[in-house]
Amino acid sequence: MSKNEHGLTPQQEKFAQGLGAGLNQSAAYREAYPASLTWADKTIWEKASVLAGNEKVKARLAIIQEMAAEKASVSAARILEEIQRVAYSDIRAITKPDGTLKLPHELDAATAAAVASFEIDQYGGVKYKFWDKNSSLEKLAKHKGLYELDNKQKTDPLRDLLQSLSGNVTGVSDIEGEDE
Template sequence: MALTAKQEAFCREYVVDRNATQAAIRAGYSERTAGFQGHDALKKPKVAKRIAELEADIAERNDISVDRLVQELKEIALSDVTQLAETLSGSTFTVKSLEEIPPDLRRCIESIQSTKDGIKIKLWSKTSALDMLMKHLGAYEKDNRQKGGDIGEHIDRFADKFFGETGKDAE
């Protein structure tokens, strides 16, 4: 069974900002029920499939892959900011021109501002990039397993320690 016109519109709007409520409103659902309608639509397999198709099309058109995104995160996480400047003498330095900064490092720049004191360069957060890479690589999952498993195991150990093996207080 094909999607309704509203469902198709919802899918197309959802891939814009991944906000189900706003996508539902833009697709023509009532503002009063948009939160419910958007949430409900996302649970439908045919809607989820269509959203996945649209996202795959967007990724292909824009040459975006997980590998490429991981590479960008790696460049931010491991960037060497010393390549942004040139030492003049001692502790005096000057910022290189954009043409002199390597392309991989230029992609690490979030913004550039001219201030009364000179040029202010803000880089994307290395810690955020490292955090995203850790999540992608599953490093936190491994760490969580090392901490001792699920909460049920902790409760059982606590009960055994204080109430004996049966988990009941001995009288």
């Protein structure tokens, strides 16, 4: 049977891909080996366990997981980069030195990312609409934990009162009964 560049048969590769996609060993085995659908669960568990212990399958799974982790981390970094582009966008970047508006293809990447839409009228005039800068700034502030710092600075009158007493309360007295 032919093997791929990782030394795996097509079924072994499919099993490793299934594990990498989050399937448990039995489900990945059933997908890779459809004939096993009629087998007893115990048999599938045993065969899947043996296959998962195969050194070449383990090495391939590690590669698949590493690629998935890279893709996920790049995605998160990219999202933050785009939020920053909008948050730090500068309206002055849409004009040329002579004060005329740049056409969309003349915008730098950061400015273009901040543009939600544009219209070009019949005379070649450009009308830009930008993404909400405040929304992007708020998202960055949340990401940096700035709201948590703000919440710690807020006062709670009841908490402040209890802290000011700090153990100086010795008991409750019956104020009405003291006059008697």
